[in-house]
Amino acid sequence: xxxxxxxxxxxxIFGIGLTIAQMVNPAKVLSFLDLAGNWDPSLAFVMGxxxxxxxxxxxxxxxxxxxxxxxxxQIPTRTDLDARLIIGGGLFGIGWGIGGLCPxxxxxxxxxxxxxxxxxxxxxxxxFGLFELYDxxxxxPAAGTA
Amino acid sequence: MENFTPYSALIGGGxxxxxxxxxxxxxxxxxxxSGIAGGLVMPVAGDWQWRLAxxxxxxxxxxxxxxxxxxxxxxxxxxxxxxxxxxAGLLVGFGTRLGGGCTSGHGVCGISRLSVRSLVxxxxxxxxxxxxxxxxxxxxxx
Numbered sequence: 034x035x036x037x038x039x040x041x042x043x044x045x046i047f048g049i050g051l052t053i054a055q056m057v058n059p060a061k062v063l064s065f066l067d068l069a070g071n072w073d074p075s076l077a078f079v080m081g082x083x084x085x086x087x088x089x090x091x092x093x094x095x096x097x098x099x100x101x102x103x104x105x106x107q108i109p110t111r112t113d114l115d116a117r118l119i120i121g122g123g124l125f126g127i128g129w130g131i132g133g134l135c136p137x138x139x140x141x142x143x144x145x146x147x148x149x150x151x152x153x154x155x156x157x158x159x160x161f162g163l164f165e166l167y168d169x170x171x172x173x174p175a176a177g178t179a
Numbered sequence: 180m181e182n183f184t185p186y187s188a189l190i191g192g193g194x195x196x197x198x199x200x201x202x203x204x205x206x207x208x209x210x211x212x213s214g215i216a217g218g219l220v221m222p223v224a225g226d227w228q229w230r231l232a233x234x235x236x237x238x239x240x241x242x243x244x245x246x247x248x249x250x251x252x253x254x255x256x257x258x259x260x261x262x263x264x265x266x267a268g269l270l271v272g273f274g275t276r277l278g279g280g281c282t283s284g285h286g287v288c289g290i291s292r293l294s295v296r297s298l299v300x301x302x303x304x305x306x307x308x309x310x311x312x313x314x315x316x317x318x319x320x321x
């Protein structure tokens with residue numbers, strides 16, 4: 034139960050961060066991606082702020098032998114660069130550039146009453162499902178997370 | 180650059196980073212939204228509940244923020260046609276899973292760990308994101 038409550042609360046903090054950073058506004062995300070237009074560098078500050086806090090915080094957390102609710106840390110260890118990583122990232126960027134939404138902010142718009150966000154999230158989950166079908170049809174090493 | 184909001188960006192980003200750190204502290208995992216949400220599609224017994232709780236938390240986040248007295252930012256969808264949204268959603272869903280992460284898992288958590296894979300993936304989605312907007316706004320729409 035603690036595990037579920039903590040995941041919920043951590044998700045809320047993530048959602049509040051996305052809201053304050055205005056990443057829930059696709060127009061703002063697209064104005065970051067529009068280098069040749071009226072460029073808004075805010076998103077770089079969101080990512081920089083988040084990565085900076087995580088860089089310091091992770092190192093403090095990893096001094097512990099294990100996390101609070103699991104037996105061990107599950108940290109990606111792969112270092113190889115494969116086609117899936119680059120093609121997957123590239124496809125994601127095209128979708129991101131069309132709609133101005135990535136997975137976290139898209140979810141954060143769901144309770145705010147925008148049908149656009151709902152349509153996008155349904156299609157995103159269909160995309161997750163297509164990947165599962167593709168992945169099962171090609172027995173290769175699974176794509177590692179992050 | 181009149182829309183530039185460095186302070187709210189840093190504060191919001193800091194909270195996203197804090198969330199990632201707390202998630203590592205309690206669950207020992209990378210806070211990658213595409214991986215967490217993608218794991219709900221083919222749920223594994225005993226491994227989907229925390230994923231759902233996290234996703235519901237993200238959905239509730241903006242409501243909690245307004246409940247605490249915060250004001251929602253303006254929200255507008257420059258692409259609002261169903262075909263555009265569906266194409267974008269499919270590409271984001273499939274691409275993030277194929278590439279093993281999105282803006283959070285690769286862009287924030289991976290870069291904070293100096294993961295070479297995450298740096299390369301982030302470079303890839305940033306490049307195609309910039310290129311896509313350039314094509315849509317300045318070649319087709321310009």
